[in-house]
Every structure is written in structure tokens, then in C-alpha cells.
Amino acid sequence: MKARVHVTLKTGVLDPQGKAIQHALSQLDFDGVEGVRTGKVFELELTDTDQTHARERVEAMCQQLLANTVIENYDIEIG
Amino acid sequence: MKARVHVTLKTGVLDPQGKAIQHALSQLDFDGVEGVRTGKVFELELTDTDQTHARERVEAMCQQLLANTVIENYDIEIG
Numbered sequence: 691m692k693a694r695v696h697v698t699l700k701t702g703v704l705d706p707q708g709k710a711i712q713h714a715l716s717q718l719d720f721d722g723v724e725g726v727r728t729g730k731v732f733e734l735e736l737t738d739t740d741q742t743h744a745r746e747r748v749e750a751m752c753q754q755l756l757a758n759t760v761i762e763n764y765d766i767e768i769g
Numbered sequence: 770m771k772a773r774v775h776v777t778l779k780t781g782v783l784d785p786q787g788k789a790i791q792h793a794l795s796q797l798d799f800d801g802v803e804g805v806r807t808g809k810v811f812e813l814e815l816t817d818t819d820q821t822h823a824r825e826r827v828e829a830m831c832q833q834l835l836a837n838t839v840i841e842n843y844d845i846e847i848g
Contacts, residue, residue: 725814735804754797
């Protein structure tokens, strides 16, 4: 079973990498880019067969390792 | 208009970060994790109003900056 986790910075948390990308895009003459926010994606290959159990495990993985819940949000897609 | 870009490593490209996370998860007693692949997410805030035009621009941004198309794939979600 596949699980995909998106980890993004919480609103209000500064994103210097996003700012740098936004600046670089304007240097490349891409106008009309009002904001860029960066984040991470984790694609997990799990041996689980039950989606509910898999979601609970991935939730625990996010809490313990994949996301810094002080400054990051995460969302989980199973299957 | 919002656009979301997922950038992930092409199949066959080594993902040392993913391997490290997989190892860390097993250290935390998460068994049954057969593989971890990492990637990036870019959330773009665009002034575009036409989705087709926006998709073409984001495609060009990926080709020129957001993705290293030699080793990475990208997919674009608009709206």
C-alpha cells in the first residue's frame, strides 16, 4: 500500500526558500508570481493491507519524524 | 490562482534521504516500511486568471527552475 505525505510550513512561518525561488522566477521574467511556498513530499511503500491502520501508523510517523509539528502542517493520502 | 507542483525523483535514481528516513523509521519501531521516496512541493500564488495559460507558465517554470528534469519528474495541479 502506498501513502503520500505532504509537509508544508504553517501560515505565518517565514519561508526563505520560497522567497528565494520567487525572486529567481522574477529574474527569469516570470511575472505575476505573488508567492511561493515550499514543502516536502514523502512517498511511503507500506506492507499494510488495512487503510485505517495504515493511516494511524503514518500519522504516528509524521508526529515522531516526518514533520516538525511546531512549524509544519502535514496531510496524508493513503492508497 | 493557486498552482501546486510536485517534484519527485525519477524511478531508479538513488534517494539517500529516503533511505535515511526509512532507517530512522525502523529505529522508531515502525516495521513494514518497504520504501521511502522524498520529493518537493511548491505552492505558487499566481495572478493568472486563465488556467491553460497558468499551466503553460508553470510548465516553463518547472523546466527552467523548479525541477532538474534530468533526474526529477514533476506534476502540476492548477486551481
